[in-house]
Amino acid sequence: MKKISIIFFVIIFLFCTKAFITQKNFISEAKKTDNSIKAVKYYERALLSYIPLSPYNKEAIQGILERCENFKDTEQKLYCYETLRSALYQIRNFYQPYKDEIKNIEPLIAEIKTKQMIQWKYNNFSEKDYQRLYDYHMEILKYDSSPSGLWSIISIFSLLTWIGSVFLIIIKGFNTPLNKKYLLIGFVCFVLFFSLWIIGLYIA
């Protein structure tokens, strides 16, 4: 277990280091370029290498938001806001970082999409359809079908624990003579966590 923990921490440390270097490089690239679309792309990549508490996260978000506000073309504006929203969803973990930013830009995205749908001359929409289309877009943007974080964690830890308890039953319980203490502990843990695994999977 000690060896596994050491390997785990080495991997996480290296992963963090890589993310930090990537963030630093892309932030500097974004600052250097005059092309706003490219700047958005670089900031997005910095954000995709998210590390909690890194100052570059906020800088990347601010950088994208500033560019978004300055775009005149609505397709570019949409690209910009969508890029920020998507990058934030991709760095989601057991919590959603920068939830407020997502909340703020979703109405803007829905508004741009609605206007573009009406302006698309091949559609048969008019200003009358604005609210209806806006509501459709908002509904899709708000809809979240990802599984419950808490129940997912409960379920997966239960899976790992019941697998562990079967190992315990075999390795410690099936000594000669049988070790009843380990057999009982292993069996109780197995039943408990196997049930929790099933329940967690269903609820998540």
Added chain:
Amino acid sequence: MDSKKLFLFITLSLIVSVYIFSLPPVLSTGDGGELITASYGLGTPHPSGYPLYVQLGKLFSFLPIGNIGNRVELISVFFSIFTLFLVYFIVFKLSEQNREAYFAAITSVIILAFSYSFFGQSIVAKFYTLNSFLVMLLFLCGVNTALNGYDRKIQFLASFILGITLSAHHTGFMMIVPLFVLSLFYFRNFFKNLPLSFLFFLLGFSINLYLYIRGIKETLFNMIAVTDWSSFLTVFLRKSYGSGSSIDLTTSGFINFYGYFYAFKNYFYLIEKNFTLFSIPFFVLGLIWLFKKSKKLFWFILTSFFIYSIFLAKLTFSLQNLDIHDIYVIGHQYFLPSFAIYCIVIGSGIYFIYSMFERLNLHLIKKIIPIIAILFPLLMIFDRLTDQYQHKNYVPYSYTKEIFSSLPIASIYMTYGDNHAFQAWYLKLVGRYREDICHIALDDYKTMLWALQGCKPYKLYSELFPEFFGGDLIDLTRKKRYYSIIALSEKHPLYRVVDSYPYFYTFIYMGKSFDKRDFDEFFRERMKKIEPFVNYEDCLSHGTDDVFTLLLCNFSTMGYVNMAKAYETSSGKEITFEQKISYGDFTAPFNINAKISSENEKYLYIYNAIKKYNKMNKFYLSGKENEKN
């Protein structure tokens, strides 16, 4: 920590560092997008469903560093390191466990870690290193039994792990053959404990309950929902793959024995490319050493190796003429367990040589050579950093994002085949980019059977796409909101009513009966709108020979021809660009003409540069024979 442990720790840390810094930054090509999406959504990917991988993927997706795609890729790194540790441990146990054994074991670990295919699978979101780890655990059970004699605990443990392999990759279960051969040496005890072993096997197998429980729920992503026994069998036995289903594939091992010749030839080719011919003498010496050590051990290891090399090659890799696709999809992925066993035998061979130094009283050589021998396989790091360094490979992500960005609001985007579909699922369902797009995926070019995972929930999308859900596709094409990567030909059912025209990286569909006089104006206007999003840099700097990355970049060249066409002037020189797109066994050739002048020649340069940088023969395993193809 003593010096030996420290050296092992440094070696594994070095390997981990190279792996981590070579990981693709967001998602890998091929199954990567789908497996990440299924993991994130606790769903079911393509058959056989891989429930163990998906649940581990979900666990990794909670790491608060990087992005979801990158985190799921970490599973491969973890299990790769565990596999390498087991290889070290087994080589060490097989030998006399002295200083030379220690160096021989580390040498075999480095050889495996930086061999082409093992390295490649260690840095992408796929289940092959997890599978190798489970196979190595079973292999260790066998080695332990052959060395120390029968122990019922090992039999129960092996049964449990065999059950678990059926929730990872089915090839793991093939370890039942060598374990059964070994058990014949202890048949009395083995049969006595068989009923309880079967119970432990069932416990391991029960991880597959996941498929049913998540199948009956409305989840973010299910490739095929398991809702009853019949659908479970379809997914678990991979029945949807026809002759590639688990049962049919296994049966093929016992017919057409001439195929074993090609299986051997093709597998030998993989050994040569991954380990060079220099490794073979060590392998032979290793077999001799193992035979001398224990007959039981020898037969167990030889059977394991045969099953995961020649027999598996007979099932999956015994074609007379291999193409790049076969080598990439099969040869580059399936044989990892055999490579691990190969390196274990090589490690024994190296140890055999060191023990001969001892017998010949070459004490100084015995001290120096093991250290020098470690340096040679370390040189392979430089090869891997030039052919499989994916740290800058944003292609699968940015390519898909550019396609999405090029589409008008509330468009249908139709894909064909795994690569485009899986990446689109990632971007749409995990990244939630451009959720106004309804992504539909075709599995068979000749049908209209769509997978609608990228257009869910239907209730919400039906309000945005009443034409599509009402069955009026033609109306959608009239509104210029139907796009696809498929160039239509007479083999496709839509061809009778719809024409396809190149549109950036994709095609736009338009009803045959429509007036298309305004199309040129529409096309030019759209290309000019899309132009700022064009990003050719990723296809010129990805630094990898990954086949699907090369394919995507080659596919993207069509976008630059379209750009050139949009900016053409009447004074330009007309050039015909010949394009060829394959859909399974069918290839659709088509030409695009563009007048090239100073106004648009930059797109021609980009086109040529991408073609040059992404030549398919760049793929290391393709070899000279395939270059001609």
